[in-house]
Amino acid sequence: MANKKISKIVLLGPQGSGKSTQGQVITDYLGIESLAAGDILRSAIQQKTELGNKIASFVNNGEMIPDNLMISLILDELKKTVYKKGFLIDGFPRTIYQASNLDQHYLLDLVINIDIPDELAIQRIVGRRICPNGHVYHIEHHPSGLDSRCEICHQPIHFREDDREDLVRKRLSYYRQETSKLLAYYQQQNKLAVIDGSGSIADVSALIINYLKEHAG
Numbered sequence: 001m002a003n004k005k006i007s008k009i010v011l012l013g014p015q016g017s018g019k020s021t022q023g024q025v026i027t028d029y030l031g032i033e034s035l036a037a038g039d040i041l042r043s044a045i046q047q048k049t050e051l052g053n054k055i056a057s058f059v060n061n062g063e064m065i066p067d068n069l070m071i072s073l074i075l076d077e078l079k080k081t082v083y084k085k086g087f088l089i090d091g092f093p094r095t096i097y098q099a100s101n102l103d104q105h106y107l108l109d110l111v112i113n114i115d116i117p118d119e120l121a122i123q124r125i126v127g128r129r130i131c132p133n134g135h136v137y138h139i140e141h142h143p144s145g146l147d148s149r150c151e152i153c154h155q156p157i158h159f160r161e162d163d164r165e166d167l168v169r170k171r172l173s174y175y176r177q178e179t180s181k182l183l184a185y186y187q188q189q190n191k192l193a194v195i196d197g198s199g200s201i202a203d204v205s206a207l208i209i210n211y212l213k214e215h216a217g
């Protein structure tokens with residue numbers, strides 16, 4: 001993979017791994033566009049297109065989006081000119097079927113897996129506090145200087161029910177189950193880079209940038 005331009009990336013990592021922050025670092029560094037599957041789903045639902053309404057019914061019933069629907073959504077998005085220089089996809093693929101479909105249309109250069117131990121993920125997520133405007137704090141690592149209010153907008157900060165430890169454990173175990181096959185699939189293709197996500201944001205960014213420097217021309 002040495003001396004080759006890296007422009008088509010899939011980013012993996014459990015909740016709490018700092019994945020979206022690092023995704024931003026990667027796209028800025030490489031000058032490529034990021035594609036978050038969750039955002040694509042949300043915007044399709046908001047636009048109330050035929051496809052969007054279909055997706056909404058799955059989401060509202062707590063059902064998985066069928067593979068083929070997810071694939072056509074992502075492939076349609078990737079046709080846009082903003083992705084001509086390259087892309088980093090977050091939240092897709094989730095299954096081997098999705099991954100092999102993506103492979104039929106795009107030759108991925110790299111799959112980055114930012115990994116952290118479950119206990120660290122839990123500690124990071126359970127300690128999180130958030131204001132109504134989405135500013136995020138952590139009781140240990142990043143407490144608000146105004147105690148129970150947001151430093152930026154002065155709104156009260158609170159614990160999200162979704163961040164409860166039992167729910168986080170459930171999501172993590174589901175995530176591990178889901179991604180283990182995917183990791184093996186990309187490992188076999190020799191495209192997988194595993195990055196230790198347990199350090200600070202700056203430490204993890206440095207690990208990733210070093211990796212990209214070593215492997216890109």
Ligand SMILES: [Zn+2]
Nearest residue numbers: 131135150153
């Ligand atoms: Zn705020």
